[in-house]
Amino acid sequence: MLKAMYEWIDERLDINPIWRDVADHEVPEHVNPAHHFSAFIYCFGGLTFFVVVIQILSGMFLAMYFVPDIVNANASVAYLQNELAMGAIVRGMHHWGASVAIVMLFLHTLRVFFTGSYKHPREFNWVVGISIFFVMLGLGFTGYLLPWDNKAYFATKVGLEIASSVPFLGAYIKTFLQGGDIVGAQTLARFFALHVFFLPAALLGLLGAHFVLIRRQGISGPL
Amino acid sequence: MSHNQDGNHKQVHYVGDSRVRANRTKKYPPDYSEFPGNNEAFWPDFLLKEWMVAAVFLVGFMTLVMAEDPPLGEIADPTNTSFLPVPDWYFLFIYQWLKYKWAAGKFIVIGTIILPAILFGALAVVPWLDRSKERRPLKRPIATGLMSIALIATVALTWAAEDEHVKQLESAPSQAPANKKVIGQNEAGYQIYEKNACIKCHGDQLQGLNGPSLLGVGKKRTTDEIIKYMNEGKGAMPAGMFQGSPQEQKILADWLVKQKQK
Known part of the structure; x- marks a missing residue:
């Protein structure tokens, strides 16, 4: 039954090569933790992606209850954490997942660096990876403001002051992020939009490029 | 299929339109046959192992999530003048060097532009700075050494920032709680x-x-x-x-x- 359905679709859409492209490749022994336990260092990249998936899923559920305005933001987070079934778990996954994502990303970067995997022909993928790192830091910075508690507010205020001390561009960066003269209603709306639309879109694009390049170039050989 | 003229129902054959080239060449994935040892097919053998690693990771992660509730403070009060701001831990190393005299005040440009440009710029163009063919870390001491120094400095700066913040919190006047009733005054x-x-x-x-x-x-x-x-x-x-x-x-x-x- 399932096979017949698959064949019906495949005959029309030719989907076989699409997933075969993803599935049909060999994985060498030196990155396989089943053969060498020390190969777990090659899992950091995949686990970073796993945490990113956790962040996207938990974030989608948080967005069902979060209200991005200065009157209700804090109360809506308090509500989803304290009143809602499983709310503390979902917010906990998103909150701790942010830190875990940075840690895994850092470990993955170090693995790539110390195994010299960024060398010819993989230079470009290293640059894509560093871009992913910056986008993730941006997601961390914008997400920190959203609960709209004192910690979030004053950390963002300090962060924007630091950004505004950049010569020439500082004032523009500050205006762009702050959206007005103070850290206030406009800032929260902007950070929300950046956090849930702009930066995730950039992240998904960069991740796509990262994975396509890995498939094209393969994993670097054993040391 | 209407476009398929040779009667082969297994083969899609979009001849004469722009969707897919009729004789699309198969892309061969990189060949690891020159590597010693046991290669494994990604699907399904290796993917199963990846899932096992992910499952172990997930158990650890969910243990953390359930052990520690995410913190949520009082609603932001811009008029609060005594609140000690602190960024999330992964920005602390930048936050810390901005406190030093050589990267603050008059020299803020060093802290916000020059230092980040050198450090993050160098990180972004690492493949063009370290161009030797050698990949083993001990065979390229400059790259390994510089990264190790950067790593130690980042950890040290983060540690210093956290330590300073904790000390500031302790010496700050504690705010008296709103509820002033002594518990168990007749005990x-x-x-x-x-x-x-x-x-x-x-x-x-x-x-x-x-x-x-x-x-x-x-x-x-x-x-x-x-x-x-x-x-x-x-x-x-x-x-x-x-x-x-x-x-x-x-x-x-x-x-x-x-x-x-x-």
């Missing part, structure tokens, strides 16, 4: 408190006179910590202020831990 703990010198500095309602208020002290301190402060003193509080027996001291400390006013 033995309060009588011991009253008999000793505690009451002279911390007040008969724990409100604080010469010393800090003890309202809400149970949220911050454990019994053992309180006994230690009674014996050894803390800040302006001299050692040995408690004169009673160890049993009384324990009762008093346990009673103070119950003061969890918010």
